[in-house]
Amino acid sequence: MKATQDLESLELVLDKITQAVGCDYYAIGHHIDWGSGKPQAFRLLNYPEAWIEFYDRNGFFGKDFVHRASQRTQNPFLWREAAEFVEYSTNDERFLDLARQYGVDDGFTVPSNVPGEFHGSCTFATVPGRPLDEDGLVLARLIAPEVFAAARRLVGLAEVMECINSPLLTERQRECLIWMMAGKTDLETGIILGISHQTVRRHLNEAGRRLGALNRPLLAFLACRSGVISYPEVPCGAYTRNRA
Missing domain, CATH: 3.30.450.80 (Transcription factor LuxR-like, autoinducer-binding domain)
Incomplete structure (x- = not known):
């Protein structure tokens, strides 16, 4: 072959x-x-x-x-x-x-x-x-x-x-994106990750720029379509604050 x-x-x-x-x-x-x-x-x-x-x-x-x-x-x-x-x-x-x-x-x-x-x-x-x-x-x-x-x-x-499999997003950008896809606001994501909501927004904006997404629904779609995020990674249900 x-x-x-x-x-x-x-x-x-x-x-x-x-x-x-x-x-x-x-x-x-x-x-x-x-x-x-x-x-x-x-x-x-x-x-x-x-x-x-x-x-x-x-x-x-x-x-x-x-x-x-x-x-x-x-x-x-x-x-x-x-x-x-x-x-x-x-x-x-x-x-x-x-x-x-x-x-x-x-x-x-x-x-x-x-x-x-x-x-x-x-x-x-x-x-x-x-x-x-x-x-x-x-x-x-x-x-x-x-x-x-x-x-x-x-x-x-x-x-x-x-080329696609080379890291497209930083680990923090991926974390913000995963919680966004779970339905969390920037404020809720910031609480979970222990960062400010402005920082969350900045990470998501940069993720959108890297993946070529003009809005967040498209960002979520492209992240899954490209394999950057897999559906099982997206949490469901309640969350606890990450104190790390």
């Missing part, structure tokens, strides 16, 4: 991998509108051309039940297990029926959600009448992260994330 020099050669490797795991189709990439010209994103797939055209024309990207489920978990799942992660509706049943009409029946998806990037996944699927191979799925589970990493490298995302 590391020897691949471009996306075309990676697709050749994917053809062989798909056969090895007992499947007919692969779909590796980000869940975005491919008509919007997003930079540094990728999509590699060999689904029937008619299905790809129908899928794109009707704007299913990021909305179909497989994409929705992969945005809610990092664990690999069979398509029939997607209802464990998202509400599965009659529209989803119709979507799957349509996929079968176009020649795509069952599948196995490995989510690939990297902080600071678009949601993504690695999927292997079969034609109608061909059951998924359990032994092949073990291999698919193991190799999917390597495939996704190779594609990220080839479109330059690995280098971008090296």
Whole structure:
């Protein structure tokens, strides 16, 4: 995988991998509108051309039940297990029926959600009448992260994330931001951290400048989107004053 020099050669490797795991189709990439010209994103797939055209024309990207489920978990799942992660509706049943009409029946998806990037996944699927191979799925589970990493490298995302992962905020700026996201005012945050509310405001303003946010809601969004803050870090419920 590391020897691949471009996306075309990676697709050749994917053809062989798909056969090895007992499947007919692969779909590796980000869940975005491919008509919007997003930079540094990728999509590699060999689904029937008619299905790809129908899928794109009707704007299913990021909305179909497989994409929705992969945005809610990092664990690999069979398509029939997607209802464990998202509400599965009659529209989803119709979507799957349509996929079968176009020649795509069952599948196995490995989510690939990297902080600071678009949601993504690695999927292997079969034609109608061909059951998924359990032994092949073990291999698919193991190799999917390597495939996704190779594609990220080839479109330059690995280098971008090296820059993103360098510290964007100071520890104090992060602390102020975390309490702001928990719904605390500057005064309350100052009490918690043992600093003045003016200092809290200054830290948040600087955090906004560094992340390119013009207001606090956008600051919170960008902080999570870039991986600077993770949702589990944001406290809920009562707090006690930090006397340190």
